[in-house]
Amino acid sequence: MRNLILVGPMGAGKSTIGRLLAKELRLPFKDSDKEIELRTGANIPWIFDKEGEPGFRDREQAMIAELCAFDGLVLATGGGAVMRDANRQALHAGGRVVYLHASVEQQVGRTSRDRNRPLLRTANPEATLRALLEVRDPLYREIADLVVETDERPPRMVVLDILERLQKLPPR
Ligand SMILES: Nc1ncnc2c1ncn2[C@@H]1O[C@H](COP(=O)(O)OP(=O)(O)OP(=O)(O)O)[C@@H](O)[C@H]1O
Numbered sequence: 001m002r003n004l005i006l007v008g009p010m011g012a013g014k015s016t017i018g019r020l021l022a023k024e025l026r027l028p029f030k031d032s033d034k035e036i037e038l039r040t041g042a043n044i045p046w047i048f049d050k051e052g053e054p055g056f057r058d059r060e061q062a063m064i065a066e067l068c069a070f071d072g073l074v075l076a077t078g079g080g081a082v083m084r085d086a087n088r089q090a091l092h093a094g095g096r097v098v099y100l101h102a103s104v105e106q107q108v109g110r111t112s113r114d115r116n117r118p119l120l121r122t123a124n125p126e127a128t129l130r131a132l133l134e135v136r137d138p139l140y141r142e143i144a145d146l147v148v149e150t151d152e153r154p155p156r157m158v159v160l161d162i163l164e165r166l167q168k169l170p171p172r
């Protein structure tokens with residue numbers, strides 16, 4: 001295995017689960033969103049505001065390429081990283097990919113207290129999340145080695161499930 005890469009929608013728990021997995025596996029943890037903010041010196045809402053979504057996606061593509069070139073990272077990606085072909089190729093080649101699945105209802109609950117997601121600053125975040133998941137679900141599945149359910153399961157249980165199922169995966 002090279003890296004262990006988490007994909008999935010906003011609120012699936014990529015950042016939360018990624019940090020716990022890294023601790024468990026004693027590997028470094030990187031969160032693509034956080035790395036983009038550090039590199040840019042600005043937060044994601046500011047980048048969307050000044051450069052639009054295409055500007056953010058360009059920064060994201062460069063960061064995904066950079067992070068996937070590492071060996072032995074646990075990597076949490078942004079929810080929209082799978083939208084670009086180049087990212088899907090880099091992620092698939094970069095290691096084992098785990099799709100953290102969450103229902104739209106759970107995503108709404110987990111993201112409602114947080115204003116850091118510019119795409120959810122809409123009149124109806126639930127409708128936005130539903131529309132995004134419809135487009136993105138097949139793309140997450142396209143590159144995933146494992147699909148893991150996160151609804152009604154605490155992070156610790158999701159982590160144990162991932163670790164157990166990773167061991168049973170055949171080599172690629
Ligand atoms: N399995 C879970 N059960 C309950 N709450 C969870 C679970 N996983 C994550 N959460 C909570 O949901 C919120 C969002 O989680 P997190 O930031 O890890 O999602 P994310 O997938 O990284 O989202 P984004 O794509 O926007 O970065 C956090 O408050 C976190 O504590």
Ligand SMILES: O=C(O)C1=C[C@@H](O)[C@@H](O)[C@H](O)C1
Pocket residue numbers: 009010033044077078079080081116117118119
């Ligand atoms: O789902 C998305 O498109 C996004 C998810 C977040 O992780 C951030 O990458 C950003 O807010 C965009």
Ligand SMILES: [Mg+2]
Pocket residue numbers: 014015016031033076077078
């Ligand atoms: Mg995150």
